[in-house]
Amino acid sequence: MKKYLLVFLISFLTFACSQTPQNNQSSLTKAEPFLESWNEGVSKKAIEDFIKNTTDPNSPDFIPEKDRIAVFDNDGTLWAEQPMYFQLYYAIDFIKKNASDHPEWSKIESIQAILQDDLKAALDGGTQAILELVMVSHSDMTAEEFAQSVRSWLQESRHPQTGKPYNQMIYQPMVELLELLRANDYKTFIVSGGGIDFLRVWAEEAYGIPPYQVVGTSLKAKYEEQNGKMEIIKIPELNFIDDKEGKPVGIHQHIGMKPIIAGGNSDGDYQMIEYTTQGSGPSLGIYIHHTDSIREYAYDRESHVGRLDKGLDDAARLGWLVVDMAKDWKTIYPE
Amino acid sequence: MKKYLLVFLISFLTFACSQTPQNNQSSLTKAEPFLESWNEGVSKKAIEDFIKNTTDPNSPDFIPEKDRIAVFDNDGTLWAEQPMYFQLYYAIDFIKKNASDHPEWSKIESIQAILQDDLKAALDGGTQAILELVMVSHSDMTAEEFAQSVRSWLQESRHPQTGKPYNQMIYQPMVELLELLRANDYKTFIVSGGGIDFLRVWAEEAYGIPPYQVVGTSLKAKYEEQNGKMEIIKIPELNFIDDKEGKPVGIHQHIGMKPIIAGGNSDGDYQMIEYTTQGSGPSLGIYIHHTDSIREYAYDRESHVGRLDKGLDDAARLGWLVVDMAKDWKTIYPE
Structure with a gap:
C-alpha cells in the first residue's frame, strides 16, 4: 500500500519544465487501418513487416489468430503524460x-x-x-x-499547456497502429500503471479498446447494499500495482497469455517488453521515444515522468524498436 | 487467506453420494449455433426470445453489441462438479x-x-x-x-464414476448456448470460484472461451528470474476469492462492465446473478438446476457441493430462469 504511485511518480519537481506543443502538422479526416500518420522509414517498415509476417499463413513467423495479443502502456505511449x-x-x-x-x-x-x-x-x-x-x-x-x-x-x-481536452491528447499514430493490429486479428490491450477504472471510462471511445481489455493499477472493491441497491463500492485500499515487474504479473493474471507485441515508453514498461520478447518465437518490443520538443515533449533519461533510461540502453541489444516521435510521426494528436 | 476453498467447499462428506450417470441419449456431430440439445419448452424459448430481443435493433430491449456481456459460472454450470x-x-x-x-x-x-x-x-x-x-x-x-x-x-x-476425461464432462447444451451467444455478438466470460489458471488451460478448447475471458479465484504471482529466464511464478498466497459477493467484484475488476446475462447453479452464484439482473434494462438470470439423477446428478438444497437453496427460493420472485436439466436438456455431455 505504501508503494503506491510509483504509478504517478513524483513528478511535480519537473512541473512546468516542458515546452508547449505546437499545432499538428497534418490532419486525418478518418482513421484508416493503415499507418497514415507514420512517416516512411525503419519504424513503420518494421511494424508493417512484423504484422505481415505474423499474419501470413505461409510465413515461418505466422501466429495463429487466437495467440495474437498486443499490449500497450497508456501514459506516454497512447496519450501524453506531461507535465x-x-x-x-x-x-x-x-x-x-x-x-x-x-x-x-x-x-x-x-x-x-x-x-x-x-x-x-x-x-x-x-x-x-x-x-x-x-x-x-x-x-x-x-x-x-x-x-x-x-x-x-x-x-x-x-x-x-495545450488547452485541449485530455482525451484529445491521444497519439494519432498509435490509434492507427491499434486499428491496424485489430484489422489483422490482434487483440489489443492496455497494460497501464494508471488506474484501471479511470482508463475504462474513456479507452473504448479513444482507442477502441473495451473495458475488459484494460489492465491497470486498482483499488479493492466490495459488493454492498447502498440506498436499497446492490453496488460495487471502491474502497481506499490498494489491490494491485501494475507497474514495472507488476506489468508481466498483471498480464498473467488478467490476460493469461504471453503477448506477441508490447509497446511502452518508460522503464516502467521494461519488464513487460522483456516478458513479451524473451525466448523463441516472433515478438515485437516497441519503445516510443519522446524526442519532439516542438510538437509534444522531449524527455527520457532525466525525466521524473516517464523516465526512459535502462530501456534506451538495452533496446538495440534486445532487438526492440525505438520509435522516434519527431522523425517517425507525421502528426501527434488527432485533429 | 484463511477462507480459501469456499471455492472447493468441503465436499468429501458427501463423497460417493451420487448416482452414476448413464450414457448420453443423443449425439451431435458438430456444434451448431442453435440450441439443438435443448428440448422445446419454457427454458429454451425464454433464452431464444431474450437473445432475439436484445439483438434486434427494432426491439425496445435492443442492446448495442459492445454491451453484450454474458457470464457463466463453471463448476456445475458448464461442467459437472460431483462427487x-x-x-x-x-x-x-x-x-x-x-x-x-x-x-x-x-x-x-x-x-x-x-x-x-x-x-x-x-x-x-x-x-x-x-x-x-x-x-x-x-x-x-x-x-x-x-x-x-x-x-x-x-x-x-x-x-x-463416469470413466470420462474430466473435460468431456462439460454440458453440451451450455456449449451450444455459448456458441449461440457468440453468434449473436455476445462476449462470453467464465466467472468461476475455481482457479483462474486451472481453467485457462482448457476453457478455450472446451467452451471457445479464451484465457482473457476467464475470471476466477487466483493466487498471487511474481515475475522473477529462474534458470536464466524471466518467469511468472505462482506463489502460495491467495490473491482473490471469486465466489459469492466476490463474483460481482471479480466482474467489476476484470470485465469492468455489468453483464446482460448471468448463469450459475449454486448460491455462490446468487450475487453475480443479482448484480446482473437488478435495476432497469434487459437482463437474464439463469440457474441450472441439477434434477437429473439418471444422466447426471440430482442435488440442490442439501448438497455440500453446489448447494442451491436461497437461489431456488428467490428465482421466481426475481424473474430468474430455472433450467431443469432432466426436462430441458436432451443430452448432458458431448458425444
Missing part, C-alpha cells in the same frame, strides 16, 4: 470540487495544500501525500459514481 | 504423483492422509487442510509448469 500524469490532474480537480462536502479532509495536509493551489507543498509529503490525494478522489464511492465523475471531468477540463 | 470439484481431484493426483520429490510434505498431516488414500482424514482439518493441498499443488512453480501439469493431468485422468 504530469493526467490522472493526477483528475485527483486534484476532484478534491477542489468536492472539498466543501468533506470537512474531514481539512485535517489532511496534502489536501490543504491542494486547496491553496500549492502543488509543491502538497507533494512534499512524497508517496504518502500522493496516496492520500488518490484515495480520497478514487474511493468511498460506487463504481458508477466514479465513472460518472471521470466522464464529467473529461468533458469540462482542459490541459494547462 | 467433488474436479480441481480437487487435480490437487490430490498432483500430490500423489510428486510426493517423492517433496520429503518436506511428509510433515503436513493432510498430505500424509492423501498419500494413505484417506480422504476423510485429509479433510478433517477443514478449510486449513484443503488450503494446504491446494497451495502445494498450485504454487511454487512457474505459470507454464502449472499449465503443463494441468494439461497432462487432463489427458491422463478419468472421472471415478
Whole structure:
C-alpha cells in the first residue's frame, strides 16, 4: 500500500519544465487501418513487416489468430503524460470540487495544500501525500459514481499547456497502429500503471479498446447494499500495482497469455517488453521515444515522468524498436 | 487467506453420494449455433426470445453489441462438479504423483492422509487442510509448469464414476448456448470460484472461451528470474476469492462492465446473478438446476457441493430462469 504511485511518480519537481506543443502538422479526416500518420522509414517498415509476417499463413513467423495479443502502456505511449500524469490532474480537480462536502479532509495536509493551489507543498509529503490525494478522489464511492465523475471531468477540463481536452491528447499514430493490429486479428490491450477504472471510462471511445481489455493499477472493491441497491463500492485500499515487474504479473493474471507485441515508453514498461520478447518465437518490443520538443515533449533519461533510461540502453541489444516521435510521426494528436 | 476453498467447499462428506450417470441419449456431430440439445419448452424459448430481443435493433430491449456481456459460472454450470470439484481431484493426483520429490510434505498431516488414500482424514482439518493441498499443488512453480501439469493431468485422468476425461464432462447444451451467444455478438466470460489458471488451460478448447475471458479465484504471482529466464511464478498466497459477493467484484475488476446475462447453479452464484439482473434494462438470470439423477446428478438444497437453496427460493420472485436439466436438456455431455 505504501508503494503506491510509483504509478504517478513524483513528478511535480519537473512541473512546468516542458515546452508547449505546437499545432499538428497534418490532419486525418478518418482513421484508416493503415499507418497514415507514420512517416516512411525503419519504424513503420518494421511494424508493417512484423504484422505481415505474423499474419501470413505461409510465413515461418505466422501466429495463429487466437495467440495474437498486443499490449500497450497508456501514459506516454497512447496519450501524453506531461507535465504530469493526467490522472493526477483528475485527483486534484476532484478534491477542489468536492472539498466543501468533506470537512474531514481539512485535517489532511496534502489536501490543504491542494486547496491553496500549492502543488509543491502538497507533494512534499512524497508517496504518502500522493496516496492520500488518490484515495480520497478514487474511493468511498460506487463504481458508477466514479465513472460518472471521470466522464464529467473529461468533458469540462482542459490541459494547462495545450488547452485541449485530455482525451484529445491521444497519439494519432498509435490509434492507427491499434486499428491496424485489430484489422489483422490482434487483440489489443492496455497494460497501464494508471488506474484501471479511470482508463475504462474513456479507452473504448479513444482507442477502441473495451473495458475488459484494460489492465491497470486498482483499488479493492466490495459488493454492498447502498440506498436499497446492490453496488460495487471502491474502497481506499490498494489491490494491485501494475507497474514495472507488476506489468508481466498483471498480464498473467488478467490476460493469461504471453503477448506477441508490447509497446511502452518508460522503464516502467521494461519488464513487460522483456516478458513479451524473451525466448523463441516472433515478438515485437516497441519503445516510443519522446524526442519532439516542438510538437509534444522531449524527455527520457532525466525525466521524473516517464523516465526512459535502462530501456534506451538495452533496446538495440534486445532487438526492440525505438520509435522516434519527431522523425517517425507525421502528426501527434488527432485533429 | 484463511477462507480459501469456499471455492472447493468441503465436499468429501458427501463423497460417493451420487448416482452414476448413464450414457448420453443423443449425439451431435458438430456444434451448431442453435440450441439443438435443448428440448422445446419454457427454458429454451425464454433464452431464444431474450437473445432475439436484445439483438434486434427494432426491439425496445435492443442492446448495442459492445454491451453484450454474458457470464457463466463453471463448476456445475458448464461442467459437472460431483462427487467433488474436479480441481480437487487435480490437487490430490498432483500430490500423489510428486510426493517423492517433496520429503518436506511428509510433515503436513493432510498430505500424509492423501498419500494413505484417506480422504476423510485429509479433510478433517477443514478449510486449513484443503488450503494446504491446494497451495502445494498450485504454487511454487512457474505459470507454464502449472499449465503443463494441468494439461497432462487432463489427458491422463478419468472421472471415478463416469470413466470420462474430466473435460468431456462439460454440458453440451451450455456449449451450444455459448456458441449461440457468440453468434449473436455476445462476449462470453467464465466467472468461476475455481482457479483462474486451472481453467485457462482448457476453457478455450472446451467452451471457445479464451484465457482473457476467464475470471476466477487466483493466487498471487511474481515475475522473477529462474534458470536464466524471466518467469511468472505462482506463489502460495491467495490473491482473490471469486465466489459469492466476490463474483460481482471479480466482474467489476476484470470485465469492468455489468453483464446482460448471468448463469450459475449454486448460491455462490446468487450475487453475480443479482448484480446482473437488478435495476432497469434487459437482463437474464439463469440457474441450472441439477434434477437429473439418471444422466447426471440430482442435488440442490442439501448438497455440500453446489448447494442451491436461497437461489431456488428467490428465482421466481426475481424473474430468474430455472433450467431443469432432466426436462430441458436432451443430452448432458458431448458425444
